[in-house]
Amino acid sequence: xxxxxxxxxxxxxxxxxxxxxxxxxxxxxxxxxxxxxxxxxxxxxxxxxxxxxxxxxxxxxxxxxxxxxxxxxxxxxxxxxxxxxxxxxxxxxxxxxxxxxxxxxxxxxxxxxxxxxxxxxxxxxxxxxxxxxxxxxxxxxxxxxxxxxxxxxxxxxxxxxxxxxxxxxxxxxxxxxxxxxxxxxxxxxxxxxxxxxxxxxxxxxxxxxxxxxxxxxxxxxxxxxxxxxxxxxxxxxxxxxxxxxxxxxxxxxxxxxxxxxxxxxxxxxxxxxxxxxxxxxxxxxxxxxxxxxxxxxxxxxxxxxxxxxxxxxxxxxxxxxxxxxxxxxxxxxxxxxxxxxxxxxxxxxxxxxxxxxxxxxxxxxxxxxxxxxxxxxxxxxxxxxxxxxxxxxxxxxxxxxxxxxxxxxxxxxxxxxxxxxxxxxxxxxxxxxxxxxxxxxxxxxxxxxxxxxxxxxxxxxxxxxxxx
Amino acid sequence: xxxxxxxxxxxxxxxxxxxxxxxxxxxxxxxxxxxxxxxxxxxxxxxxxxxxxxxxxxxxxxxxxxxxxxxxxxxxxxxxxxxxxxxxxxxxxxxxxxxxxxxxxxxxxxxxxxxxxxxxxxxxxxxxxxxxxxxxxxxxxxxxxxxxxxxxxxxxxxxxxxxxxxxxxxxxxxxxxxxxxxxxxxxxxxxxxxxxxxxxxxxxxxxxxx
Numbered sequence: 001x002x003x004x005x006x007x008x009x010x011x012x013x014x015x016x017x018x019x020x021x022x023x024x025x026x027x028x029x030x031x032x033x034x035x036x037x038x039x040x041x042x043x044x045x046x047x048x049x050x051x052x053x054x055x056x057x058x059x060x061x062x063x064x065x066x067x068x069x070x071x072x073x074x075x076x077x078x079x080x081x082x083x084x085x086x087x088x089x090x091x092x093x094x095x096x097x098x099x100x101x102x103x104x105x106x107x108x109x110x111x112x113x114x115x116x117x118x119x120x121x122x123x124x125x126x127x128x129x130x131x132x133x134x135x136x137x138x139x140x141x142x143x144x145x146x147x148x149x150x151x152x153x154x155x156x157x158x159x160x161x162x163x164x165x166x167x168x169x170x171x172x173x174x175x176x177x178x179x180x181x182x183x184x185x186x187x188x189x190x191x192x193x194x195x196x197x198x199x200x201x202x203x204x205x206x207x208x209x210x211x212x213x214x215x216x217x218x219x220x221x222x223x224x225x226x227x228x229x230x231x232x233x234x235x236x237x238x239x240x241x242x243x244x245x246x247x248x249x250x251x252x253x254x255x256x257x258x259x260x261x262x263x264x265x266x267x268x269x270x271x272x273x274x275x276x277x278x279x280x281x282x283x284x285x286x287x288x289x290x291x292x293x294x295x296x297x298x299x300x301x302x303x304x305x306x307x308x309x310x311x312x313x314x315x316x317x318x319x320x321x322x323x324x325x326x327x328x329x330x331x332x333x334x335x336x337x338x339x340x341x342x343x344x345x346x347x348x349x350x351x352x353x354x355x356x357x358x359x360x361x362x363x364x365x366x367x368x369x370x371x372x373x374x375x376x377x378x379x380x381x382x383x384x385x386x387x388x389x390x391x392x393x394x395x396x397x398x399x400x401x402x403x404x405x406x407x408x409x410x411x412x413x414x415x416x417x418x419x420x421x422x423x424x425x426x427x428x429x430x431x432x433x434x435x436x437x438x439x440x441x442x443x444x445x446x447x448x449x450x451x452x453x454x455x456x457x458x459x460x461x462x463x464x465x466x467x468x
Numbered sequence: 469x470x471x472x473x474x475x476x477x478x479x480x481x482x483x484x485x486x487x488x489x490x491x492x493x494x495x496x497x498x499x500x501x502x503x504x505x506x507x508x509x510x511x512x513x514x515x516x517x518x519x520x521x522x523x524x525x526x527x528x529x530x531x532x533x534x535x536x537x538x539x540x541x542x543x544x545x546x547x548x549x550x551x552x553x554x555x556x557x558x559x560x561x562x563x564x565x566x567x568x569x570x571x572x573x574x575x576x577x578x579x580x581x582x583x584x585x586x587x588x589x590x591x592x593x594x595x596x597x598x599x600x601x602x603x604x605x606x607x608x609x610x611x612x613x614x615x616x617x618x619x620x621x622x623x624x625x626x627x628x629x630x631x632x633x634x635x636x637x638x639x640x641x642x643x644x645x646x647x648x649x650x651x652x653x654x655x656x657x658x659x660x661x662x663x664x665x666x667x668x669x670x671x672x673x674x675x676x677x678x
Contacts, residue, residue, distance in 0.1 A: 257581075263494075
């Protein structure tokens with residue numbers, strides 16, 4: 001190529017030489033630079049040598065001779081120097097650019113994130129190694145294909161199209177979604193897509209993916225553990241409470257029984273020992289009063305636990321408990337429908353109300369898992385009615401017979417094999433302490449509905465809202 | 469009343485609950501038994517116990533030390549009172565442990581009065597029998613103490629059933645001397661026959677020498 005270019009330069013120079021005497025310099029330098037650019041330093045030097053010889057022969061006096069006049073030497077040498085420099089500059093520049101390109105390729109291929117470059121017609125132009133690793137496609141399989149058809153699962157096509165639309169409007173898109181591998185399996189990804197514009201025209205889009213399946217799994221198991229912990233602590237707290245009540249009350253009861261027996265024996269003696277019998281009976285009265293005291297103490301203890309009454313958004317409590325029970329709800333296959341009205345703040349203790357919601361929702365899930373109905377629906381509704389807030393938890397579970405409607409709030413009443421029958425009892429005492437009311441009624445069309453009401457935090461504010 | 473002069477059996481009650489203590493005292497007294505009640509094991513140990521048959525009604529849950537540990541403590545201190553456990557909520561492993569350690573009965577509160585009184589009666593009978601055996605042995609020991617060393621040596625040989633001639637040969641003396649020692653020995657031990665002597669030696673853990 002070097003020879004051809006130099007020959008072309010020579011031809012053009014000879015053609016123009018009669019009109020412009022120094023035109024040959026321009027042509028030869030162009031040839032030398034071109035060769036230097038494409039052929040790098042080796043062919044560059046060759047073209048410089050070839051040009052030098054041609055220039056000497058054709059354009060340096062005497063013409064058509066390789067010798068030269070002495071006065072022409074500086075002229076010739078300056079040409080030689082210029083040609084050499086031009087060749088070197090061209091090849092060096094080319095080399096630098098080459099190096100930069102290789103560097104960029106490496107950067108692209110070895111980036112820790114999966115990258116897909118897509119042109120404006122949605123054809124894949126390029127992918128990197130991480131992309132191949134995550135999605136299982138090789139470059140050959142995917143390049144020039146339509147990007148959406150490879151990695152977007154069919155059910156998320158609409159979401160991907162919406163993102164595509166935003167991209168074409170020049171927005172960058174960042175989302176967590178699900179993409180599909182070559183083998184059809186799904187992968188949770190965090191995706192960032194950015195449009196690349198040149199002179200205001202969008203030429204391509206970068207899609208950058210990060211595999212977050214592991215993160216997602218860790219977060220889910222954390223949440224599940226949390227929900228289990230809440231459930232467990234609910235059960236053990238009640239269990240411990242029951243055990244300690246049992247022990248505290250059992251002592252005076254044991255004393256009462258023993259005193260009663262003793263009194264009977266004193267009276268059965270001949271003659272009956274009335275003084276001892278009277279003492280024993282007095283002890284019975286004293287022990288019974290003590291048992292009553294124990295119960296009273298526990299009651300004040302429970303009431304002492306209540307008082308964190310502050311204005312709060314009951315919808316927030318409902319949503320919080322639902323997210324806490326997210327994995328339990330999903331595992332049970334129950335569908336949750338919420339209908340939460342715009343509400344003024346209720347007044348209550350957040351933790352205790354959470355406990356009530358937790359109880360009601362877990363009961364509903366338990367009741368529904370006992371049926372084979374599909375789909376089981378848990379409906380949670382919050383409304384405002386006559387100065388109070390009302391929450392309904394409706395399930396499509398086994399429901400209850402009308403005889404159980406009041407009994408179910410009694411302590412130790414349970415229909416569950418592992419239940420201890422304290423959940424609704426405690427829930428009712430919490431709602432009572434809030435100045436509200438908790439009751440049950442059979443659901444329309446099967447199942448059960450649990451209702452509770454709570455006072456509104458600021459009645460006057462509520463009235464002014466209603467006036468508006 | 470000086471406790472040392474008592475002869476009637478005494479029931480000891482250890483329970484940290486005052487109501488339960490009072491009720492148990494009344495019940496036990498109503499059947500004509502003496503009773504002493506304590507709030508803790510320490511109190512019981514500090515009490516100067518009369519030398520009469522007795523038994524212990526012990527709550528499993530005691531402040532400081534569990535009833536089961538206290539039972540072990542008693543065995544270590546050579547206090548051999550029979551123990552009846554009472555508990556607010558006994559589980560099976562706990563009752564098994566107690567029975568293995570020699571408890572007479574394990575009752576869950578509230579218990580039937582007759583169950584407790586039966587257990588007390590059984591315990592007192594046992595203790596009476598044990599005390600009788602103990603006193604018999606200590607009396608035999610006293611008698612044994614009065615023997616000379618020659619007589620003690622002779623006792624082991626006599627109870628092996630060997631004739632006087634052989635015994636005399638064994639200890640290198642005359643048959644007459646053996647006869648004299650043997651008569652003294654039998655008299656000192658207050659034995660009525662050779663068989664009686666053998667039984668006494670058995671209680672004193674003396675084995676025949678051949």
